[in-house]
Amino acid sequence: MFDRSLWAERYTTVPSWPCPRCAIGQLQLVEGSLVNEETGWSSTAHSHEAWEPDWIEKRYSAHLRCSDAQCGERAVVVGTVKCDLDYGYDYDGQTTMEVVEIFYPEFIHPSPSLIALVEETPTDVFEEIQRASSLIWIDTSSSANKLRLAAERVLTALKVNRTKIQKSKRRPLMLNERIGLLGPQYAEIADLLHSIRFLGNHGSHESAVSVDRSDLLNAFEIMEHVISIAFSTKAKRVKAAAKDIKRRKGKPPVRNKKSTL
Ligand SMILES: [Zn+2]
Incomplete structure (x- = not known):
């Protein structure tokens, strides 16, 4: 909680x-x-x-x-x-x-750390979240910026490209573009990461107004959820089990007799 x-x-x-x-x-x-x-x-x-x-x-x-x-x-x-x-x-x-x-x-x-991270959290994602956590006391904009970097690391862990070839030159992909490359199975994660991107963008630009603390706390909570559904073995198992039951519309699975004994 x-x-x-x-x-x-x-x-x-x-x-x-x-x-x-x-x-x-x-x-x-x-x-x-x-x-x-x-x-x-x-x-x-x-x-x-x-x-x-x-x-x-x-x-x-x-x-x-x-x-x-x-x-x-x-x-x-x-x-x-x-x-x-x-x-x-x-x-x-x-x-x-x-x-x-x-x-x-x-x-x-x-x-x-502001959020509880599942054991399967990639090390570099964990490290960015630690940095974001330490900065919340001194500068909410810098903290939001580190969360944005954590979002980049999440995408890399999900095997999303970091660069693309354009006019024969390799150039880095923007975070917005990278989120757009997530497959349909990650639609929920894409939606959540966009909110962290917006907040991080605000934190990156020279602005007289700091990132709102309540928004930042929401972003931490969103990141906690993203990491859980992206990397938690338990979350993946639960999702697969729900999909399987839905596919069978609740009917019992067909098993051969030996396996049911
Ligand atoms: Zn202790």
């Missing part, structure tokens, strides 16, 4: 990301390892006449440990802390104000 709450841009507490090594355990904050210090310029700004607590900016780092004792993976997270003002009312109707620290992770090493 793809848990979107783990991949938000900001948090009030460090989330329990899946372990990047075993994918069974969860990364948990090592007690006492969180260092959260205000920057010098932020401290100096307190003396400004217009200063408010939401001007505060801090840097943080923390160590994380996998909850699975047999794995024991360690990871580090670094980022920025900003402060929000949370207004409310007390029992007497007086306005209350609380300063809430908001954590913005910018780097996690090793980086947790």
Whole structure:
């Protein structure tokens, strides 16, 4: 199950990301390892006449440990802390104000993968998805671009050509053209890969607007599904079994007597 709450841009507490090594355990904050210090310029700004607590900016780092004792993976997270003002009312109707620290992770090493990949995932596809996962914290457009590269690797693994001869010269095929070369048995995959292509295109071009985080999370989920139907032995077996039953319209298969004993 793809848990979107783990991949938000900001948090009030460090989330329990899946372990990047075993994918069974969860990364948990090592007690006492969180260092959260205000920057010098932020401290100096307190003396400004217009200063408010939401001007505060801090840097943080923390160590994380996998909850699975047999794995024991360690990871580090670094980022920025900003402060929000949370207004409310007390029992007497007086306005209350609380300063809430908001954590913005910018780097996690090793980086947790956003999606669960089947064992049969080709290594180079896996590596691009790892890169896309690590970039989601710092730049959604770069992350979308890496997912687009993962789509190219998926096509290569499905034996789709990377180049073609045109006017006696060999030239690289565009991703759009490569997706168009997928056979009819891959129609669903083609459709899904086009959406990742569009998002990756947006991420590649110089644009003042970054790729939308929600769109990017959808693209990761789409890629998870593409990889499952393209490479999972189980998914292929289930598809073949369904096709076989459909072909027989539910009638029992014809077997020779020996095989049914
Ligand atoms: Zn682990």
